[in-house]
Structure formats: C-alpha cells, structure tokens
Amino acid sequence: MKIDRRSFLSLGIGVAAGTAFSPLPWKLMDDVSIWTQNWPWTPVPAKGESTYVNSVCTLCPGSCGISVRKVDDRGVKIEGMKGHPVNQGGICALGLAGLQLLYSPDRIKTPLKRSGKRGEGKWVSISWDQAISEVAGKLKELRTGGQAHTVAGITGGGPNTLSRLFKRFLAAYGSPNFFNTPSIDNSYRLALQMMNGATPDATVGLDLENTDFILSFGCGLLDGWGSPVHMFKTNTAWRKTQARVIQIEPRLSRTAAKAYQWIPITPGSEGALALGIANVLITESLYRKDFVDNYTSGFEGVVNASGELQKGFKQHVLDNFSPKAVSEITGLDPAAITLLAREFAKAKAPIALFGRGQGKLPGSMDEALSIHALNMLMGAINQKGGIYALPTPDCQAWPAVPPDAVADSGVKEPRLDGAPSDVYSRLNQLPPAVLSGKPYPLNVLLVMEANPLYTMSNSKSVQEAFNKIPLVVSFSSFMDETAQNSDLILPNHIYLERQEDAPLPAGFSKPVISLSKAVFKPLHNTRHAGDTLILLAKGLGGSVAEALPWKDFEACLKQAMGDKMESLQKTGYWINTGAVFPDGKTTFTTPSGKFEFASSAFCPGFTPVKIEGDASYPLLMIPYDTMRLASGYTANPPFDTKILEETILLHQDGLIEINPKTAQSMGLSENDRVLLQTPRGQANVLIHLEEGIMPGVIALPRGLGHTAYDAYIAGKGVNLNGLTGPIADPLSGLDAAWGIKAKLSKA
Amino acid sequence: MSNSDDRTQTVSGKAAEASSTNKPDGSSRGIIVLCFCIGLVVSLVFGWVVFPRLLYSRKQQPIDFNHSLHAGLVSNGCESCHFLRDDGTYSGTPKLAQCIDCHQDVQGNSPEEAKFVEQYVKKGIEVPWLVYARQPDCVFFSHAAHVKAAKMDCVTCHGNIGDSEHLKVYEQNRISGYSRDVEGASLIGFKKHTWDRMKMDDCSECHQKQKAVMGSVQTQKEGCFVCHK
Numbered sequence: 001m002k003i004d005r006r007s008f009l010s011l012g013i014g015v016a017a018g019t020a021f022s023p024l025p026w027k028l029m030d031d032v033s034i035w036t037q038n039w040p041w042t043p044v045p046a047k048g049e050s051t052y053v054n055s056v057c058t059l060c061p062g063s064c065g066i067s068v069r070k071v072d073d074r075g076v077k078i079e080g081m082k083g084h085p086v087n088q089g090g091i092c093a094l095g096l097a098g099l100q101l102l103y104s105p106d107r108i109k110t111p112l113k114r115s116g117k118r119g120e121g122k123w124v125s126i127s128w129d130q131a132i133s134e135v136a137g138k139l140k141e142l143r144t145g146g147q148a149h150t151v152a153g154i155t156g157g158g159p160n161t162l163s164r165l166f167k168r169f170l171a172a173y174g175s176p177n178f179f180n181t182p183s184i185d186n187s188y189r190l191a192l193q194m195m196n197g198a199t200p201d202a203t204v205g206l207d208l209e210n211t212d213f214i215l216s217f218g219c220g221l222l223d224g225w226g227s228p229v230h231m232f233k234t235n236t237a238w239r240k241t242q243a244r245v246i247q248i249e250p251r252l253s254r255t256a257a258k259a260y261q262w263i264p265i266t267p268g269s270e271g272a273l274a275l276g277i278a279n280v281l282i283t284e285s286l287y288r289k290d291f292v293d294n295y296t297s298g299f300e301g302v303v304n305a306s307g308e309l310q311k312g313f314k315q316h317v318l319d320n321f322s323p324k325a326v327s328e329i330t331g332l333d334p335a336a337i338t339l340l341a342r343e344f345a346k347a348k349a350p351i352a353l354f355g356r357g358q359g360k361l362p363g364s365m366d367e368a369l370s371i372h373a374l375n376m377l378m379g380a381i382n383q384k385g386g387i388y389a390l391p392t393p394d395c396q397a398w399p400a401v402p403p404d405a406v407a408d409s410g411v412k413e414p415r416l417d418g419a420p421s422d423v424y425s426r427l428n429q430l431p432p433a434v435l436s437g438k439p440y441p442l443n444v445l446l447v448m449e450a451n452p453l454y455t456m457s458n459s460k461s462v463q464e465a466f467n468k469i470p471l472v473v474s475f476s477s478f479m480d481e482t483a484q485n486s487d488l489i490l491p492n493h494i495y496l497e498r499q500e501d502a503p504l505p506a507g508f509s510k511p512v513i514s515l516s517k518a519v520f521k522p523l524h525n526t527r528h529a530g531d532t533l534i535l536l537a538k539g540l541g542g543s544v545a546e547a548l549p550w551k552d553f554e555a556c557l558k559q560a561m562g563d564k565m566e567s568l569q570k571t572g573y574w575i576n577t578g579a580v581f582p583d584g585k586t587t588f589t590t591p592s593g594k595f596e597f598a599s600s601a602f603c604p605g606f607t608p609v610k611i612e613g614d615a616s617y618p619l620l621m622i623p624y625d626t627m628r629l630a631s632g633y634t635a636n637p638p639f640d641t642k643i644l645e646e647t648i649l650l651h652q653d654g655l656i657e658i659n660p661k662t663a664q665s666m667g668l669s670e671n672d673r674v675l676l677q678t679p680r681g682q683a684n685v686l687i688h689l690e691e692g693i694m695p696g697v698i699a700l701p702r703g704l705g706h707t708a709y710d711a712y713i714a715g716k717g718v719n720l721n722g723l724t725g726p727i728a729d730p731l732s733g734l735d736a737a738w739g740i741k742a743k744l745s746k747a
Numbered sequence: 748m749s750n751s752d753d754r755t756q757t758v759s760g761k762a763a764e765a766s767s768t769n770k771p772d773g774s775s776r777g778i779i780v781l782c783f784c785i786g787l788v789v790s791l792v793f794g795w796v797v798f799p800r801l802l803y804s805r806k807q808q809p810i811d812f813n814h815s816l817h818a819g820l821v822s823n824g825c826e827s828c829h830f831l832r833d834d835g836t837y838s839g840t841p842k843l844a845q846c847i848d849c850h851q852d853v854q855g856n857s858p859e860e861a862k863f864v865e866q867y868v869k870k871g872i873e874v875p876w877l878v879y880a881r882q883p884d885c886v887f888f889s890h891a892a893h894v895k896a897a898k899m900d901c902v903t904c905h906g907n908i909g910d911s912e913h914l915k916v917y918e919q920n921r922i923s924g925y926s927r928d929v930e931g932a933s934l935i936g937f938k939k940h941t942w943d944r945m946k947m948d949d950c951s952e953c954h955q956k957q958k959a960v961m962g963s964v965q966t967q968k969e970g971c972f973v974c975h976k
Contacts, residue, residue, distance in 0.1 A: 002775055003782075010779040014786020022794020023934035027802070031922040037885045040924060044884050047839065049832060 046071040054081050054572040056502040056514035057095045058495045059634050061158055061185070062086070062227035063505040063512070064095060065572055068496065068519045075099045075496070075520060080229065085512055085575055086505045087229035094630050095229075097637035101478075101494055102520065104637075106710035108477050108491040109524035118467070119485045128527060131490050135473055136539025139173065142443055143540070148174030148406055149413035150443040154427065156181045156450030156633040158503030159201070159392065161560045162530050165548070166448060167422065169533050172401045172547030173540065174410025177442075179417070179425040181450055181632075182734050184359030185506055186424055187368045190732055194602060195372060196381065197590035198389030200423045205390030206351070206507045207582050208234045211243060212385065213347030215277075215340075217270040217354045217371050218249040222258055223625050224358040226507030244347070246340065248273065249356070251624055251657070251699050252692025263340070264694050267622055268738055269330040271367030272606040273337065274352065274374055276326030278317045280341030281377050287345070291379030295586045298598035305600050313373065313597035313604065321606070329606070349385030350378050357625035359506075360455075360632070360702065362734035369604035376595055388582045392504065393511045393574070396562035404543035414439050419733060427456065428726035428735040431465035444471045448529055449492070451633045453481035454706065457737065458680055458725040475529045480635065481708045492529040497522045499554060500530070501561060501568070511576040513561075515568035528553050602731065609727055612679045613741020619662070621678060621742035623720050624699045631703030638712040647688045648701050654717030655688040657699040658744075663689055666744060675747040676700075676718070678740045680725045683718040684747050698742060799934055803918040803927055809874050810867075811859045814911045825901045825909055837890035840876040843868060877917040879928040880905060880945065887976045897957075906942035950974070 019025060048071040057066045057078075065084025069077045078098045080091035111131035116122030126134075142148060153170050155163045159180070167178045188204035206226070208214070219225045222235060235258070238245065247259035248270060256262040265273055281287040292299055301312040311319070323334035330337075344350050352374040354367060372387070380386035401407070415422070416439070417429035434442045445466075456462045466472060466485050474486040477494050492498070495516055502514040530553025537548035550556040558565055564574045590596045598604065611620070628644050630636045647655055656676060658668070668674065672687040676698075685700070693699055704717025729736035821827035828841045846868070853864045867874050882888050893899045901909070918927035931937075931944030938944050941953075954969075963973040 003778060004775070006775070007778050007782045011782040011786040014783035014788075015790045016786075017783075018787040018790030019794055022791050022798070024794040024798045027798075027934050028922070031802075031920055034883060034923040034925065038883045038923070042884075049838065050834065050836065 045076045046074045048072050050076070053517060053519045055496070055517040055519050056572065057091075057098065058157070058500070058502050058516050059094055059098065059101075059630070060224070060228065060632065061183070061503065061506040062092075062229060063158075063502040063514050064091065064227065064229050065514060066091065066095060066098075070519075073520070075102060081572065084514075084573060085510065086227055086508060086514075088233055090229040090233055092224075092228050092232075093628055093640050093643065094634070094637070097639040098496060100637040100639055101634065102496050102523065104478070104710065106479060107494070107524060108479060108483065108489055108526070111491065111525070112489040114487045118472075118487065121484065123489075128490075128525070131488060132532070132535050132539055135488060135490070136536050138444060138471055139536070140540055143174060143406055146406070146409075147443060148410035149176060150440055151175045151446070152177035152179065152416060152430070152442055152444070153446040153448065154179045154181070154430075154450045154452055155448045156455075157448070160501050160503045161395070161557050162448075162500050162553070164395075164560070165530055165533055165553070165556060166446075168398070168401065169537060169544070169548060171411055172404070172407055172537070172544045174404070174407040176411045176413055176415045176422070177417075178422040179427050179430065180422070181452075181455070182362045182425065182427055184355035184362060186734060187354070187362045187365060187732065188507075190365060190424065191368045191372045192387075192389045194599075195369065195376065195590070195596050196389055197596075199391070199589075201392045202389035203392065203504050204507060205388045205509055205511075205581055206353075207383075207385050207388075207509045208351070208507070209237055209509065210385035211349045211351045211380075212241060213344060213350035214238075214243065214245045215344055215350065215352040215374065216245060216247050216255070216259070217274065217352065217367075218247075218356040219353045219359070220253055220255050220357040220625050221245065221247075221353075222255040222627075223253055224627050225255075225355060226359070227505040228358075228627065230505060230508060244343075246343075250622065250694040250697050252690075253357075253624060254626070256692075263332065263336070265330040265332050267620055267694075267697060268609055268611065269606075270354070271364060271370040271604075272321065272326050272329040273332065274367070274370040275317055275321040275604065275606055276323055276330070276337045277341040277344060278313075278370075278373055278377055279321045279326070280323060280338050281345055281374075282314055282317060284342070284345075286342065287377040288379035291381075291586075292377065295595055296376060296597055297590075297592040297594040298596045298603070302598050302600060302603070311603075316598070316603055316605065329608075344374070345378070349380065349383070351375060351380050351385060351387060356738060357623065357702070358631075360623075360625070361737065362729070362732065363738065364607075364609050364736040365729050365731035365734075366605055366607050369602065370606065373597060373604050376597060381595060382582045382585045384582060384584075386582055390504065390508075390511055390581060393513050393564070393576060395560045398556075398559065399549075401547045402543045407543060416440075416442060417733075424732060424734065426728070426733045427452070429728065429733065431456070431458070431462045434465040434468055435461065437468075442469050444473065445469050446473045446475070447482050447486070448475040449633055451476070451480040451482045453485055454708075454719065455632060455721065456726075457721045457735070459719065459722040460681060461725075475532065477524075477526055478635070479708055479710070480633070481706070484708045490529075490532050491524070491526040492532070493518070493522050493526050496520050497526070498528045499557065501557065510581050511579075512573055513564060513568065514573040517572070530556060607730070609729075609736045609738060611737070611739055611741060612725055612727070614679075617678065617741035617743045618696075619742045619744065620697045620739055621656075621676075621723070622697060622699050622739040623702050623724070624657075625702055629701055629703030631701075635706055635709045635713045636703055641713060641716065647690070649704060649717050650686055652716055653684070653686045654700065654704050656685045656744075657688050657690040657693050659693050659695040659697070660689045660691060662695045662698075663687060668744065668746070673747045674744045676723065676742060676744055678723045678742045680740065681722045683723060685718055687744075698744070795934075802921060804921055806877055806917045806919060808877055808914040808917060810863045810914075812914050813857075813859075814909050814914075816912070818909050829901075831891050831895065835889075835891040840874075840878060843871070843873055877919075877926075879908075879915075879917060879926050881926060882929065882945070883923070883925055885975055887974050903941050904945060906940060947974075 051070050052067045057064045064087035065081030067079045067081045080087050080089045082089040110125045112123040113126045115124045157163050170178045192198035244260040246261045247256040248263045250264050250267045302310045323337040327334045352371045354371040382388045416433040417426040419426045472486040473488045474483040475492045476483040477491045496519045499518050500516050534548050537544045567574045668687050670689050676685045700720050705719030706713045724740045726735040727737040853861050929945045962969045
C-alpha cells in the first residue's frame with residue numbers, strides 16, 4: 001500500500017466534490033453577500049416609534065418652521081414644518097443637516113479655560129461654578145475700578161429676547177458697547193427710517209407674492225437672500241403668475257440663471273443704474289404722478305436748514321443721470337437702460353430690491369436710497385406687492401433697569417465704534433478702535449452666537465485686535481475661530497437644545513414670531529446663554545442682579561412674550577392676524593409727514609464706494625454666495641460640504657471664477673494653481689473658467705477657509721474675509737465694501 | 748497526407764507506452780478510490796452537519812415568554828400587543844409601557860414573570876428581545892400593506908408562534924447577523940410551510956402569484972425599489 005501524490009489529489013477531488021454537494025459554499029456565498037449589503041458599521045436609524053417635535057430653525061435669519069423626527073430620544077431627521085407661514089413645509093440644505101451640528105463629535109462639551117497660549121488649543125475643563133465666578137470676578141473688578149464701559153458684547157443672533165437680555169445685561173453693568181452683526185437688514189431699516197419715517201425697531205416688510213416685476217440689484221433671491229426657503233416658494237409662485245425677475249449683477253449666479261433677464265453691469269454701479277432708470281421714468285413721465293405729487297416731498301425741491309430752496313430729487317436726477325451718463329458708469333447701452341425703465345414702469349406692481357448675494361454686508365447707503373427711490377416713484381410703498389416698514393411685534397416691557405451711578409456714567413461713555421447708539425452698531429469699526437486704544441482700551445469681550453474672527457473682513461487686523469483684548473469670553477458650543485482664540489468658553493446649548501424666540505424672518509410680509517424649542521435634552525454639560533447671563537448678573541450682585549431678576553431664561557422669555565406664549569407653545573409660531581400688511585397707508589411719520597425723496601439731510605446720489613487697491617491690482621474681486629455654503633456663525637456641516645460643486649471646492653482647494661478671456665490673456669487655464677493677492681492678503685487658489693462672469697472680474701465664494709471647527713470644514717478653500725477689508729459708508733458708518741482689487745500670478 | 752498520419756501514430760504509440768509504465772496497480776487504485784471517498788464523506792459530513800452548527804450562534808431570549816397564555820387573555824389577538832401605530836408603522840415587539848399595566852407586580856407563580864418584573868419592570872429597563880423575523884436593513888417591509896390592505900394572516904409569515912408556550916432558541920447567523928427563521932431552517936431551501944423561510948424568493952413567490960395587488964403603493968409598479976429603497 002502506497003500513499004502517493006495521486007492519493008492526495010484524489011482526496012482533494014473528493015473534498016471538492018463533497019463540498020460542492022453540501023450547502024457550505026452556496027450558503028457562505030449568500031451570507032457574505034447579505035453581509036456586504038448591510039455593513040454593520042453603517043449607521044442605521046434606530047428602530048422604534050417616530051415622533052415629531054415642531055420648532056424653528058435659527059441657523060440663519062430665515063426663521064423657518066421645522067419638524068424634527070425622533071425615535072425615542074434620538075433625532076433622525078429635520079424636515080420643514082408643514083403649514084408654517086414662512087417656509088410652508090420646505091427646508092434648505094443647511095436646515096436639513098442640522099442634526100450633524102447637534103451630534104458633532106467636536107462640540108464643546110463643558111466649560112473650558114485656556115491653559116496654553118491663546119489660540120494654541122490647550123484647554124482644561126472647569127465647572128460651571130468656576131466659569132461663572134471667574135467671569136463675574138473679572139467684571140466686578142473692572143466695575144469697581146470705574147472701567148465698566150471697557151467691556152463689550154458681540155451677538156450674531158437677530159433681534160430676539162436673548163440679544164435684548166444681553167444688551168440689558170451690558171446696560172445694567174455700565175457698558176454702552178453692545179454690538180450686533182450688521183447685515184443688509186440694517187440698510188433696509190435705515191432707508192425706511194430716512195425716507196418712510198419708520199421707527200428704528202421696524203424691519204422691512206416685502207409683499208413679494210403680489211409683485212409682478214422684480215428689479216433685483218444683485219440680490220441672490222435664490223442664493224439665500226432674505227428668508228431663503230420662503231424666497232424659493234415665492235419664486236415658484238412667480239412662475240405661475242409670470243412675474244419677471246430682472247437680475248442685475250456682474251456674475252451669472254443661480255438667481256441670474258433662473259431670472260427672466262440677466263443684466264451684467266460694472267460692479268458697484270448699481271446705484272447709478274437705479275438713478276438712470278429714475279431719469280427715464282421722470283423724463284418720459286412714466287412714474288406714478290398721483291402718488292409722487294400727493295404723498296411725497298423732496299421731489300421738486302428741498303428747503304435746506306437755512307431756509308433756501310435747493311434742487312430736489314427730480315432735478316438732481318435729470319441733471320446728472322441721463323441714460324448716456326449712466327451708460328458710461330455701468331457699461332450698459334443707453335437704449336437698454338431706457339428699455340428697462342419702460343418695462344419697470346409698465347408692470348402693475350413693480351419692486352426694486354437691494355442687497356448683494358445673501359445680503360451679508362450692509363452695503364452703500366447711497367445705493368440703498370437710490371434703489372428705494374425707484375419704489376417710491378412707482379408708488380410701491382405700503383401697497384400690495386410693495387415694500388413697507390414692519391413693526392417688531394410688541395414684547396411685554398421688562399421693568400426698567402434700576403438706576404445705578406456706575407451704570408449711568410458707564411453707558412454715557414462714547415461707544416468704541418463711534419456709533420450714536422447700538423441700533424446701528426458699526427462692528428467693522430471695533431478692531432481699529434481696539435488697536436488704537438481710543439477712545440479707551442477694551443478689557444473684556446463677550447461673544448455670543450457670533451464668530452467675528454471668521455466673519456469680519458480684514459481678518460488679520462481683527463486677529464491683532466483680539467490679541468490686544470485681555471479677556472475674551474466665548475459662549476459658543478463649537479470650537480470656532482473666535483472660541484479658539486478666547487480665554488474662557490461658557491458653551492451655550494445649540495439651537496435644537498434651547499428654548500428661545502426667533503426674530504422676524506428677513507424680508508417677510510407679515511410679523512411672525514416663532515418659538516425655538518428644546519427638541520432635545522442637552523447632550524453635553526452646556527448651559528443656555530440666557531441662564532449664564534442671569535447667573536453672571538447674580539454673581540455681580542447689586543443693581544445688575546436686580547436688572548435681571550428672573551430665575552432663569554425661561555421665566556424671562558415668558559414675561560417678554562406675554563400672551564403670545566400660549567400660541568407659541570401650541571402651534572410653534574405667532575402671527576399678527578389683527579393687522580393687515582401692507583396697510584395701504586399714505587401718511588408717513590417723517591418730518592414732512594410725507595415720503596421723502598430727499599431732505600435737508602440727504603439726497604440719493606451716486607458716490608462710488610472707493611474700492612481698495614491701486615493700479616498694480618488689475619482685477620476686481622467680488623464675493624458670491626451659494627445655498628450650499630453656510631458663511632455666518634454656523635460653519636458648513638459635512639453633508640453640505642459634500643454637495644459642493646467641484647467648481648467651488650476641489651479636494652482641499654478653493655476655486656476662483658474668472659472669465660476665459662481674462663484667463664487667456666494671463667495664460668491661465670482650468671484648475672491652474674495661482675496666487676491670489678489683494679491689498680489685504682493673499683492665498684493660493686485654483687482657476688475655474690466661467691463664461692458667466694464679466695471679463696476683468698473674479699469671484700470667490702463666502703463660507704470656506706475655516707481654520708477651526710472640525711476636520712470636516714477646517715483647511716478647505718480660502719476665507720474671503722482674509723482678503724477683503726471694510727469700507728465705512730459716509731452716511732451710515734456701516735461696511736459698504738462690495739469687493740476689492742486683486743491680482744493673480746502663477747503659483 | 749499519409750506522412751503526417753504516420754507521424755501521429757508514432758507519437759500516440761509513444762504516449763501509450765509511457766502511460767503503461769506508470770499505470771497504478773490494483774492496490775494503489777484502491778487507495779486512490781478510498782482517498783476520494785474519505786474526502787467526499789468528510790466534506791459532506793462537514794458541510795451538512797458541522798457547518799450549520801458552526802454558522803449559527805444559539806441565543807436564549809432574556810425572558811421565556813408564553814404566547815399561548817397571553818393570547819388567551821387579550822381580546823384582539825396578535826394585534827393586542829403587536830399593533831400598527833396611528834401613522835401606519837408597525838410597533839414590533841412590545842415595550843415595557845404595554846406590559847406595565849398588568850405586570851407592575853408579579854401576577855402568578857412563573858419564575859420567568861418574576862424575573863421580568865424584578866429585572867426589567869422595577870428597573871425601568873426595556874427587555875432586549877431577539878426578533879426572529881427581523882429583515883435585513885436593506886429591506887423595506889410594511890406590515891400595514893400586508894396585514895391591513897392585503898388582509899393577510901399573521902400565521903402566513905410568522906407560523907404558529909402565537910400558540911407556543913415557550914420561546915425557542917434564537918439562532919443568529921454569525922456572518923450576516925440575521926435570524927435563522929428569516930434564512931430558513933433548511934440550508935438547501937427546502938420548505939414545507941409558507942413561514943419556514945422569509946427571503947426574497949419567498950416574497951416574490953407570493954407576489955408572483957397575486958400580481959394584481961402587488962407593487963408600490965406610491966407608483967403602482969413592481970420593481971427593486973418597492974422593497975430595496
């Protein structure tokens with residue numbers, strides 16, 4: 001008997017045959033295939049009963065109603081709330097990705113104190129008691145030393161109860177330095193104040209559903225302008241009513257692409273075009289004569305302070321803004337201007353809107369007034385399809401801040417930004433004031449729901465200013481750029497974990513308040529910033545504690561909302577059904593009692609914003625906004641960064657849009673790496689050739705180039721704010737910059 | 748032509764010679780056959796007997812629930828505990844909230860009930876039931892469509908579990924992670940009852956038979972995406 005190679009082969013064949021006739025290979029194959037279709041590490045929503053909690057999204061000024069789907073305590077999806085007056089069930093990409101913010105592994109989970117150098121990222125966890133007593137201790141020390149006014153607070157949130165409380169805290173403490181983050185909303189408010197006599201707290205109301213001709217001066221109506229989802233819904237309605245959108249901007253944005261007509265003009269000449277259109281309306285008598293004659297002043301002439309009659313708006317426009325003159329400024333054919341004016345006048349309910357892109361910056365006041373003058377020429381004020389001042393819904397008055405000698409003298413100190421009041425805080429003026437130490441040095445900065453180190457232009461000087469502030473306290477729940485450069489972090493709950501009222505939705509037609517609810521129990525050891533303020537006040541004691549007498553923020557909110565609270569808790573929103581908007585009123589609370597085209601104080605004109613940069617910078621760089629990029633306090637969540645086009649972000653590199661003709665003349669082609677330089681900074685970017693941008697103009701998106709937050713967003717693309725700088729508007733003092741000069745060279 | 752034929756013959760002649768010298772004798776042929784048989788038998792035994800035991804881990808349910816006893820006490824059959832929610836989704840295995848009405852305290856003499864009350868009800872911990880009929884995550888299955896719209900009986904898919912006095916051992920596939928009740932007790936797909944296996948073929952078998960009422964509720968069409976959404 002011999003066992004040889006053949007025997008082994010035979011055994012092998014036997015095993016193979018036996019295995020083939022057993023279920024083993026077939027079953028294994030099947031199981032492995034099932035396993036591959038259900039990777040155990042792929043997250044799957046928890047099984048169980050779904051419940052929905054209605055709330056409001058406060059990630060942008062849109063204030064959309066949301067329905068959060070939960071399985072037990074786990075959030076599964078955020079949907080638009082059906083029947084909510086603002087978004088009617090719709091939701092945007094940012095709102096949809098909100099759960100990624102809630103469950104982000106990089107959230108700040110407990111109060112932190114800096115242990116290394118500032119910005120180094122070394123922290124120690126501290127208790128809430130220690131955090132409160134440290135901040136309160138420092139504030140007390142300054143207050144006792146008569147330095148209360150050297151404390152400032154910045155908030156990025158809209159005008160809601162939390163920011164009112166913050167302002168009240170600072171006032172009771174003795175500081176005039178309360179700052180909100182200015183946007184185009186401030187320019188609308190100011191225009192309505194100057195020309196309509198609106199009260200400072202009134203916001204802009206727009207009856208966009210009933211307009212049939214929208215003259216948009218660069219507004220990204222479909223790129224996140226106003227209340228974004230509401231604008232999408234309105235645009236759908238416009239399709240049905242065949243309303244025309246005329247988009248005037250140098251770049252083919254999404255809005256321009258979907259508009260009835262896209263008119264590219266020289267960047268920054270929007271105000272001149274508005275006055276050119278006004279010129280045609282007046283010359284050809286196309287304006288609403290009845291309205292202008294009966295309800296306006298300053299059209300024919302203005303009596304100045306010394307009693308002399310001066311040129312009114314009409315003569316000013318006729319003298320300086322003929323289509324030919326405007327053609328030279330805008331680069332548009334005079335016939336095209338005339339035609340556009342005639343179309344505008346022919347419409348039943350035309351409206352002219354301003355605010356570039358998402359309206360992140362306030363812009364030039366002259367431009368705002370010139371464009372708003374078109375609404376007045378067409379009588380689109382307080383009328384159906386028009387523009388009007390929307391009063392902020394009444395809040396129950398809190399008891400007056402108790403009088404206190406320190407607070408009284410503190411608030412009388414001049415503001416650091418030189419603004420007359422906090423209604424129009426000139427945040428852009430804060431860094432220079434801090435750097436110069438004039439009128440006085442800033443000792444403590446409290447930052448709530450804002451990320452000035454990222455969102456303010458001229459990042460370099462903002463960083464330098466931060467370095468000069470001895471104590472920076474952040475309330476952020478994310479390690480954003482500002483939190484990273486602070487000394488103490490007292491983390492707030494995120495919007496899904498806290499109860500607060502949402503401000504009026506931007507550019508909506510009716511006064512609505514929505515209630516943001518604590519949809520989830522706080523996941524981490526965070527605290528409502530309102531509660532933190534109340535605790536800080538208690539820590540300070542005396543009149544400050546008396547000014548914030550509430551047990552917690554909930555009690556404070558309840559008192560502020562008064563009888564609205566019931567409706568807010570029941571339906572999630574409160575809408576003023578008693579008043580009709582637009583109300584059709586033809587009287588105005590201006591000094592003349594009429595709508596003012598011009599007065600002794602102002603006359604809409606065209607003063608070009610002096611864009612930074614000399615002849616060595618041959619290109620004009622403008623920012624652009626997209627719905628897929630969050631560029632404010634909230635950084636883009638991972639889902640949204642995933643859906644960015646490769647023309648915006650390619651791997652880790654940001655792209656700059658340039659016209660192929662311009663690129664060709666510089667010898668640049670698609671995806672070439674270039675060094676982008678502006679008077680304010682420089683960065684490496686990739687070239688993206690885009691037919692839809694005017695030759696000589698380049699465009700960079702807002703919202704990229706984070707250096708902090710988390711691995712999903714940090715280090716991707718370029719922060720536009722590091723390359724631009726603010727330009728103070730002569731009328732409002734707010735940031736009027738719309739771009740900067742730039743140059744490109746091969747890297 | 749003839750030349751080439753000759754050459755062929757020569758070559759094959761040589762081959763025949765060569766093979767005849769290596770030809771196994773009678774005993775070595777026996778060994779080869781024996782080896783084949785050993786290989787065959789061992790692998791068959793492994794494939795049919797050992798492999799199934801290795802493939803599945805056997806788990807005991809946390810509580811030995813008596814379906815038969817409870818079915819006699821409730822008024823609405825299976826749906827008394829395994830009900831459809833208002834939104835049409837299926838509740839699955841009951842939660843403590845449903846048991847707690849009767850079992851706040853121990854009712855009878857069963858040690859299993861005592862264990863349930865002590866370890867779960869009193870502590871407020873949900874029982875980690877092992878679900879025999881859970882379909883893979885890549886499958887969308889609507890109880891409402893089958894039980895309400897098509898008026899199917901629970902037994903058709905789940906068998907007579909409602910009459911059982913004890914819960915059987917839960918056999919979990921170590922590779923796919925799913926229950927043997929879904930994959931079928933028989934590894935070769937032999938089945939006697941409709942509920943013996945609940946894989947895709949079993950779904951489509953019924954769906955093929957009753958074409959008229961099948962398809963997606965939304966699109967009224969058949970296709971992969973009706974179940975694999």
